[in-house]
Amino acid sequence: MDYLSLFCSCESQKVGFFILILRAFIQANSKQLLGAKIAKSCLELNSNIKAEIINVDTLDLGLNDLRYKRNGTWQTYKSNDLQSFTLVRFLPPSLLNFKGYALVIDPDIFALGSLDDFINEISDLSFDIIACEKKQAYDSSVMVMNCANLRMLAWDKIIHELRSGSLDYLDLMSLNLNDLKIASLDRRFNSLDYMDDSTVLLHTTNRLTQPWKTGLRIDFTRNSPGFLGPIPRKPFLKLAGKWPSRYRPHPNRNIEKAFFALTKKALISGYIEENDIRGQILQGNVRKDFMKCVGDL
Numbered sequence: 001m002d003y004l005s006l007f008c009s010c011e012s013q014k015v016g017f018f019i020l021i022l023r024a025f026i027q028a029n030s031k032q033l034l035g036a037k038i039a040k041s042c043l044e045l046n047s048n049i050k051a052e053i054i055n056v057d058t059l060d061l062g063l064n065d066l067r068y069k070r071n072g073t074w075q076t077y078k079s080n081d082l083q084s085f086t087l088v089r090f091l092p093p094s095l096l097n098f099k100g101y102a103l104v105i106d107p108d109i110f111a112l113g114s115l116d117d118f119i120n121e122i123s124d125l126s127f128d129i130i131a132c133e134k135k136q137a138y139d140s141s142v143m144v145m146n147c148a149n150l151r152m153l154a155w156d157k158i159i160h161e162l163r164s165g166s167l168d169y170l171d172l173m174s175l176n177l178n179d180l181k182i183a184s185l186d187r188r189f190n191s192l193d194y195m196d197d198s199t200v201l202l203h204t205t206n207r208l209t210q211p212w213k214t215g216l217r218i219d220f221t222r223n224s225p226g227f228l229g230p231i232p233r234k235p236f237l238k239l240a241g242k243w244p245s246r247y248r249p250h251p252n253r254n255i256e257k258a259f260f261a262l263t264k265k266a267l268i269s270g271y272i273e274e275n276d277i278r279g280q281i282l283q284g285n286v287r288k289d290f291m292k293c294v295g296d297l
Helices: 030-046 086-090 116-120 155-164 169-173 234-239 253-269 274-282 290-295
Strands: 011-015 018-028 051-055 067-070 073-076 101-105 109-111 129-134 137-146 182-184 201-203
Touching: 018 030, 018 086, 030 051, 030 109, 030 253, 030 274, 067 155, 067 169, 086 137, 086 155, 086 169, 109 253, 137 201, 155 169, 253 290, 274 290
Parallel strands: 018 051, 018 101, 129 182
Antiparallel strands: 011 018, 067 073, 101 137, 109 201, 129 137
């Protein structure tokens, strides 16, 4: 499917004295599709925002033979990686023909309550992107994009610049780009594996402990742990149990419970079906005892 065929109509939200045109997009691939469907249910059940899942595996986006620089080193795009969807964070402005506003989230981000405060905080229409700050950069896993101002991020332009090496993947992901006006977003709208009463969007960002993966073999690309002098560190980390081969339980039991409670709500509301879950289990994308975890609530 060509990505332009995904063009969606926008939803209107009244904010103060103006109308904000906002549509939500959830990036995904086939491995994280179940999480994306649960994320969609959380957004739509807690707000009037309509969400669209962009499954990178079903689209012709020019990524299959893509070579690009990451922190100055050339790499090849891996379509079978757990996070093969990350570049698609920047597709919505082109999808919306550079009109309106897009809320962009990853498939492991779940709304725990209403997003009314999120919408009401957007009071200055002069921004290009709103995102959380991190280490002198920005976290693009949750963004509000003012699409009219983002022709510089046209999809075809991004792919061309990645291929030529004039755009580095890490600069794109961290929004380290010239001429972008970025407003800061409060961390409660992108809370990294932390949950309290103020959390609005919970981000289970540590791939190793995502609750739906526990016990499965790790299927994501990990950065090399480097060397101890001339000796590789990885064998020693494996011996010490610090380089596991399987996904681990989430260290916060309350976050795991919250995720399966959201899953149960998605099932009851019809956003997912048991057959969806069983199919994902057979494909090895979610833990074998997934249904038991839901049923134990």
